[in-house]
Amino acid sequence: MLTLIRQIFLWLRSGSLKLLTFGGVLLLIWGTLSPVGTLVWWLEQEVESLGFQKKRPKPLPTKNSSKPEASSINCYIVFLPGVGDFSGNQLTPGEEFFLDRLVQLHPNCAAVSDVFPYSAANESLGGRRVLAPLWRFANQAEGWLEMADVLIKIRNLWRFAISVDERYGSIYNQGIATAIIDRMNAAHPIPLSPEQPLKIILIGTSGGAQVALGATPYLDRWLDTQIIVISVGGVFAGSDGFNAADHIYHLHGRRDWIEDIGKIVFPSRWLWTVGSPINQARRQGDYTVVTTGSHEHDGARGYFGENLAAKGVTYVELTVQEVNQLPVWSVQK
Secondary structure (H helix, E strand, O other), X not given: OHHHHHHHHHHHOXXXXXXXXXXXXXXXXXXXXXXXXXXXXXXXXXXXXXXXXOOOOOOOOOOOOOOOOOOOOOEEEEEEOOOOOOOOOOOOHHHHHHHHHHHHHOOOEEEEOOOOOOOOOOOOXXXXXXXXXXXXXXXXXXXXXXXXXXXXXXXXXXXXXXXXXXXXHHHHHHHHHHHHXXXXXXXXXXXXXXXXXXXXXXXXXXXXXXXXXXXXXXXXXXXXXEEEEEEEOOOOOOOOXXXXXXXXXXXEEOOOOXXXXXXXXXXXXXXXXXXXXXXXXXXXXXXXXXXXXXXXXXXXXXXXXXXXXXXXXXXHHHHHHHHHOOOOOOOOO
């Protein structure tokens, strides 16, 4: 075995082309095996927990009396981070400020920030995983080793691809929807008889926008609620969720070229694909694009960046302003 490993390294040293070839083959193998975790999660679930019913009673709170107490919470803000995240509850300072500020502005909303959109089981990369030591190393690396975090991004990108995949996407997206309901109920018990209609505002950034859209049909099927999806520099296929969400907003910055990738690689996003869900939603007025300013995709000048943008306002404050101006905060009766 050691001899074989030594021969592989000697072969790789002979040229950068071979190194790139080896890396490409490794990525293909990695991608091929990516759905295994999702399938294992699916096999571990009971048939009743997969949500093939119109309403899903399991995640909802238990009635303790025939007359439930009134609740001031009738809105849930569910945040799904980008592909660079290590776990659902490890947000950047800018992301934390963003959510905290929205809750301050809208006290009738409960924030849900601990859904990890790159695990059907909602398990962080540092959890009970075979490769957990590798992910922890990549997340904590410093100095020139900081580039190791690209491993996390590649790993999460494959999960993003599963959400889009017609073969495995339905299973994966059901898992995310289950996690969303569970964490909603943990943040604040879901009212059984709310005085006003419930509203779920799914805010996804980067690949989190696609996962939010993928989970939307199942949330719509299981819960009696209004669902709004807000993509903040999101990359998405344009096929999932558009027939289930009440409205979808896509916020993008002028310097964000990464979010443009979705418009190129996914045929559903092409304007001449007139029958695609996103283009149908566009014609019906259910899909709105908003330019936020000079935001980049991420970093200090990204949507949740803390650098100053203009007139003493940070980039994340600009994002808060744009999201707060959307007509989504009043509950429709």
